[in-house]
Amino acid sequence: MSESPLVPSREFVYAGLAAMRVDVRSESRQDRIDQLSYLKTVVRQAELDMVELVASLDNNGDFVELGVRPVSAVADLLRCREFEARRMVAVARAVFPTSLAGLALQPRLPATAMALAGWEIDQAHAEVIEHALRKGAAERISPEQWSTLEEQLAGLARHYRPDELAGLAARMLDRLDQDGPPPNDDEPQVNELHLSASSDGAGGRVKGRLDAATFEVLCRAVRAVLCPATDELKSLGERQADALGEICEHALDEGRLPLEGGERPHVTAILDYQWMREQARGLMFDFGGRGTAADLRTLLCDCGITPVVFDGASQPLDLGRERRCVSLAQRKAVAARDRGCAHPGCHRKPAWCQVHHIPMPLS
Incomplete structure (x- = not known):
């Protein structure tokens, strides 16, 4: 060879x-x-x-x-x-x-x-x-x-x-080369966001990518409401997720979003009658997810309630009028009293707060 x-x-x-x-x-x-x-x-x-x-x-x-x-x-x-x-x-x-x-x-x-x-x-x-x-x-x-x-x-x-x-x-x-490359106004759109609900109803996953400007806006918004690291001993990823949820909740509360089905978009909690008889151990959301009793208590603190009664075949029998648990006057009074979030160490303004019951320590 x-x-x-x-x-x-x-x-x-x-x-x-x-x-x-x-x-x-x-x-x-x-x-x-x-x-x-x-x-x-x-x-x-x-x-x-x-x-x-x-x-x-x-x-x-x-x-x-x-x-x-x-x-x-x-x-x-x-x-x-x-x-x-x-x-x-x-x-x-x-x-x-x-x-x-x-x-x-x-x-x-x-x-x-x-x-x-x-x-x-x-x-x-x-x-x-x-x-x-x-x-x-x-x-x-x-x-x-x-x-x-x-x-x-x-x-x-x-x-x-x-x-x-x-x-x-x-x-x-x-x-x-301080000016860098010339701007390209014909750059393709790179913003995309995918929301996938979990099959077991336990929330879902968020996946996507953003261009530089949109990513900067998101980072600044999340950082503005990010809780300190000592708060509840949560990781950075957990605190950033909480901050994003708070931003979205604030946007819904402000009523500045476009109409959806003839009304402002809002979170709908669906309560099963049997669950209510069992001391309200959970709830269901519009998109199929299931919430805990703690989620239910948080939503009921400051919300509008529309009672709907279904029969065994899931047909609506009675549709009541919406009523609000906390009136506008009550909210103004609480804001004037607390001047912001009443949670120890939190300095959020009243506009970013909800009216929650703070349990008193046992003597």
Whole structure:
């Protein structure tokens, strides 16, 4: 079986490794530090040679003749991940470009190419610079700013790690491109919201996504009514859900929403007669969910009540008139007395409160 044209000979690999051997058993600390620095220089030289060889294979059409893409070929040769091979090919084309006639051209990253040739920076530094100056904000700055920035990044690469260099490059680009990308008035609508009731009647799930402006509005509204972390020892997710429910409840109470079926939208609690005989242990909502006795007590504190009597076949026998448990005058009196929420530690205004009975502690 013949060897693959993409697999180097073993003798060649062993000869190269033997030339790099150092004495790792040296007892001198300075010797070990010097050897480490020496090996790093050897690695940088090897990386530069690899990038130049990749550029040569790519420019000469060797990958095309073998029927493989350059990125796939490099990934197979070096047994590396495809995104690493893609970055190596990009650096090779930026540092060792050639014309269609095979003539060497001026590098797109001249300062970076010089630092690589002097074994002063790693291939990873060159990948960071190439990636930062390829698209996005780098396309919106002037050619003079682009060239100056490339020189600055190549200089910084001599003193910073690749991850630190990436952060510096992003901040420098932000300063040069303060206006950012031009606004796109034709962006597609991304707002969507899905409400799914649970099959067992225990509430439901909310799922969706929002554009930046709508998300900001929602965040500010939720944060405005968010209870403190010490309140009832609830998690952030629980408190945010409570805040969203309070916002919706306030919108219903204010009566500013459009009409629904000829009247303002409201929450309807359906009480089963048998449940009422059993000391009102629960209720049912319009959308099929079931509530607890605590939910029932909360709704009955400040609501309008319309009694409806059904027979055994669920046919309405009697429809009474709506009456309100707490009158407008009573609500005004409570608001004047308490000046807001009476719960300890809560500072909500009267407009955001409901009239609830506060149980007195047992003596």
